[in-house]
Amino acid sequence: MRISSVLCIWKFPKGNVWLGKHRLVPPQGQGAKASEFKRLIREYENMKILAKPYLTEAEESCQPDWSTAQKQLARHEAMRLNMKDMRHQTMEDHFFYLTRGKRFV
Numbered sequence: 001m002r003i004s005s006v007l008c009i010w011k012f013p014k015g016n017v018w019l020g021k022h023r024l025v026p027p028q029g030q031g032a033k034a035s036e037f038k039r040l041i042r043e044y045e046n047m048k049i050l051a052k053p054y055l056t057e058a059e060e061s062c063q064p065d066w067s068t069a070q071k072q073l074a075r076h077e078a079m080r081l082n083m084k085d086m087r088h089q090t091m092e093d094h095f096f097y098l099t100r101g102k103r104f105v
Helices: 002-009 030-051 057-061 067-085
Strands: none
């Protein structure tokens, strides 16, 4: 009942929708018209480009070569599975190759 009473009260907007303090349509200046015109031109250029695609239908329908991607994925998966079997390594063992050539005189 409350919503119907509100709808009955606020049926029409106050005053003129084009003029005054309670206007519903904001005024459009020269900047708004120019930006809208630029947007329309950009949209027209985009549609013109999309109408004539660079790739032909034959080029577009070909399948990409997935063999290298599958090899990389298999290598990555094998490395991930191999990580479980790797032994723990201390920092001393990790950086041992840096001290290999040291000579104390």
